[in-house]
Amino acid sequence: MDRRIVVDVAGKVRRPGIHRLPAGARVADALRAAGGVRPGTDTRTLNRARLLSDGEQVVVGGAAPAGAGAGSAPSDPGGAPGAAAGPVSLNAATAEQLDALPGVGPVLAQHILDYREQNGGFRSVDQLRDVHGIGARRFAELQPLVQP
The missing domain is CATH 1.10.150.320 (Photosystem II 12 kDa extrinsic protein)
Structure with a gap:
């Protein structure tokens, strides 16, 4: 059986939205499915090798909504006091x-x-x-x- 996951790619990509990927897909695969990153977007905080999970959101070039499973770097523990950190x-x-x-x-x-x-x-x-x-x-x- 071909297992697939569904991810929401948002932010500065050519085709943001819901994308279906094979199980075991990584952030880099989600970026390709979304048509790539828009020119000039800083992607240094993205871990392109990270495995994706079903139902997660990958935010490119912006802050993830509170509680979202973002594809960006994990929250900075030295961030603003009271800032909501996702899982x-x-x-x-x-x-x-x-x-x-x-x-x-x-x-x-x-x-x-x-x-x-x-x-x-x-x-x-x-x-x-x-x-x-x-x-x-x-x-x-x-x-x-x-x-x-």
Whole structure:
């Protein structure tokens, strides 16, 4: 069965909108599907290699709406106080960003990074249950705070 995901590519691309991509597609694939980035758009904050998840939004050349799974760099922890940060991407987060999650310290952050490396990333948040050191209680606490 050919599994597909649906992503919303917004911002400074030639054909913004909903695009259907094969499962396992990356931000670079979404940009191609949207006809490419408009000339002069700064894409240095985009992680083009990041795996996409079904239903996510990739915002190019602008700020993502609060709570959106954006294709831009993760929120800057030194940003404005009270700024809404979206879910942390398990596939793009650094050890420091994972460590900042409740109940995750440096050791568990490293376990998450190791799992990501050994398994080619996270296709769903449920895979977090397979990470050494994450039990039912910790998973329930982290589930609303992360995305693949």
